[in-house]
Amino acid sequence: MSQLSQVFTRASTGLDAPLVTIEVHISSGLPGFSIVGLPEGAVRESKERVRSALINSQFKFPKGRITVSLAPANLPKSGGRYDLPIAIGLLLASGQIKEKINLDGFELYGELGLNGSLRAIEGLLPAIIASSQDAHNIILPTQESAQYTLVNQAKIYPCEHLLQVCDFLQGTSNVNQLVRKLTNKQTIYNNDFSQVKGQHHAKRALEVVASGGHNLLLVGTPGSGKTMLAERLPSIMSPLSDDKALERASIYSVANKRLDLTQLKVRPFRSPHHSSSAVALVGGGSIPKPGEISLAHEGVLFLDELPEFPRSVLEVLRQPLENGVIHLSRAAQQTTFPANFQLIGAMNPCPCGYYGDGTSKCHCTEDQIDRYKNKISGPLLDRIDMVLTVPPLPKEALLEQTNSSAESSEVIRERVLKAHNIQFKRQGKFNDKLTPDEIEKSIPLNKDDKQLLSEAIDKFHLSARAYHRILKVARTIADLDNSETVNIQHLSEAIGYRRES
Structure with a gap:
């Protein structure tokens, strides 16, 4: 008789964190453990960490043919973040735990030690942001969990061990939720x-x-x-x-x-x-x-x-x-x-x-x-x-x-x-992001201004980009002087900064 479970987590692709569905299927046949869905080395090694973590946490490693699918299949998967959701998927599929909490609203992250302890992983903050936007609850390692509370409205449940996660999902123990908005403490500068x-x-x-x-x-x-x-x-x-x-x-x-x-x-x-x-x-x-x-x-x-x-x-x-x-x-x-x-x-x-x-x-x-x-x-x-x-x-x-x-x-x-x-x-x-069209519209030039710029172009062999950058700097100098218009003094100072030594 085959058994199937489903757990959610997220991958890391740059600053994006696409949702990954982990499906665990245990079927009869020769014992085996395969992970599919473009896993790289650290993910393929996950089966050894998961095996030891389950045994050392007093669980039985399921017998039979185990297939773990990481969907979508065309998305590369890397890192140790998939250890915890794979382990929970195995325990659910083998019937060793029965969740009292709806796992469809949870995402799990964490690398497993061989003794079942949870270890911090890299690149998790984008996943926390994406999870909070989908109003999902998050289970992750306690280590360095403070940085994850920077995300407004994130519902985070930090755990230290696989057994603590299992007890929480079964409703036999409680895990304190971390919810804290980004603080507005006074910014301290080390240099002055x-x-x-x-x-x-x-x-x-x-x-x-x-x-x-x-x-x-x-x-x-x-x-x-x-x-x-x-x-x-x-x-x-x-x-x-x-x-x-x-x-x-x-x-x-x-x-x-x-x-x-x-x-x-x-x-x-x-x-x-x-x-x-x-x-x-x-x-x-x-x-x-x-x-x-x-x-x-x-x-x-x-x-x-x-x-x-x-x-x-x-x-x-x-x-x-x-x-x-x-x-x-x-x-x-x-x-x-x-x-x-x-x-x-x-x-x-x-x-x-x-x-x-x-x-x-x-x-x-x-x-x-x-x-x-x-x-x-x-x-x-x-x-x-x-x-x-x-x-x-x-x-x-x-x-x-x-x-x-x-x-x-x-x-x-x-x-x-x-x-x-x-x-x-x-x-x-910022003025540095102005386009050439915006510069021309926001900085009208009179005859004297054009004469000064013409001389600067000839003397310093300025390109069109360098010319526009002079105007941007002049606009900033005028803003520091609280001047609505750019005058010849502002242009002169900007040209002075452009001159090569």
Whole structure:
């Protein structure tokens, strides 16, 4: 006599979590255990973990021919998340437990230890979001369950052992439900602009960057403060909204990266080493995982020593910088990850780093300097809105032990937030996302403005993209000045930021 059971869970494909129906069929015949439905290695090994977990939890492993179907059959399945639902399906099909709760309203997740304990799994947060949208109850491991309560209205039942899950389903014991909305605790920033001495021009440029969502290249000698300035950029950017914070947590969950929940609403700051590969930056693998550009989503991607990155690695950034997403195509599946980041690059003015610092340290030839700068392609530079020279800090400022005149990040952030409000009230997005048509309509130019821009185009050989980026930056500067129109002073400052050192 054949026996059949059905349990629900979800797969992980990027930030999507399609529903998976696990059907377990036990029939007479030679003993066997097969899993069908495009299982990869970890899923195929599930039968050994499930077998040991059942035996060590004082259950009998069913005799007969066992077939486990993971539907839909054409969806690749990976990871250990299917252990718990397969084990429960086996116990239901063999009649060793009889659920008193309607399992049609439940989804089960968890990897099993050989003793029946439940272990945390990666990439579960998108599944929790999808489950809560379908008003399903969720049974999952207790480990790291706190991050799953970020999802509003999620009905989560954390368990530590297979036996606890069985008792709960049979109604013989209770499991406390976790229900908590995303908290609105005050966002704490570890870095502050008041810690930076001098560099007022650089601070102004970063304020413009934060206000309009622009990209920036910092050029300066070693020790001039490029990295210190870049690290403090998130402290003047607006905190993430609840939805964006949850999206960020989902990306980290899929990438199996630990996220400090106290810093959840602080915009991310990622600084990969220049030895990173293209896959490390944009993501990939046989089962696509997010890369650094997705981990920096809605935040800052800082590339220090920009010319030291292989040119082929830097070129993969061009399309995500324009589109804000990255499409990864593999033979088995196609995945899209969000990648709406601000690129902040830093480089020295020459190979030795000391060209133009007013000393005789630099002995680089013009040919060496040109080769060094040419490591960064023109198309990539064309996508960078602003280029800023960061001069060495004067010794007087360095010896000054009090920095009372420096503005704090909170003061600067208030101005940035006002500029954000102006932009979203006017157009519903940051200035950096304006299309050429929207730029032409929102920034009327008079005769003097056109003359200034014409001279800049001729002098700096600007492309159409670079021209529009100047107008976007000028629009942001005008918003910081609370000006409805872009005047020639705003254009002049924007052109100054475009000039290469």
